[in-house]
Amino acid sequence: MSLLHTVNKSAFNKDTLLSCLAICQAKHSVLLIEDGVYGAMKSSPCREKIERLSAKGVSFFALAVDVKARGLSDMLINDVTLASDQDFVNLVVQHSATQSWY
């Protein structure tokens, strides 16, 4: 089934995103929120894993308001799409369940 993962911790000092990526499969989506958006940076320790999973059909999103708040708009990996608050709601509805990593 399609699963939505949300991650709200920075990948630079926590393993939260790493734990999430370890169980991600095709058709799953990962939405990075709050400090989780740091994991979408080009310098992210998870960059290679994100790019590999993206090629396998995992969708990656970062909440636009949190990206903008932290000044990261020009620093993100290409495979990560910006999501509005409305997109967040749509993602929740479109997936069978949401796993929150925090």
Added chain:
Amino acid sequence: MTETQTTTAPKKILFVNTRAPYGSSMARDALDALLAASAYEQDLSVLFLGEAVFQLLRNQNPKAISMKNLAATLPVLPMYDIKQIFVQKSALSSRGLSIDDLVLPAKVLGEDEIATLMGSQGAILSF
């Protein structure tokens, strides 16, 4: 005699920031405490360690998440006589950042220099 001296001489106080800007209130709390302390004419320094270097990034705009822009306030520190501003070198490099990405001119320190800095303080407040 020496007691009088220790209470009147300016105290060296280091404020250590360790958190990213908006995930918790710690960054804001550190800044508020620092600005309050600046009124007492002590010898104040600030150090940004690890995740805290993200507090100094340019182009922050937290309006939509209802937070105050930290990066807009931090550049006033030199005007409050807080001229000693330090960042951890390895924290910048491991996050793909350089001094040019920061909103204020901070001095970049290695771990040994940080140890020396901490060792020279009368008090250290960690946030």
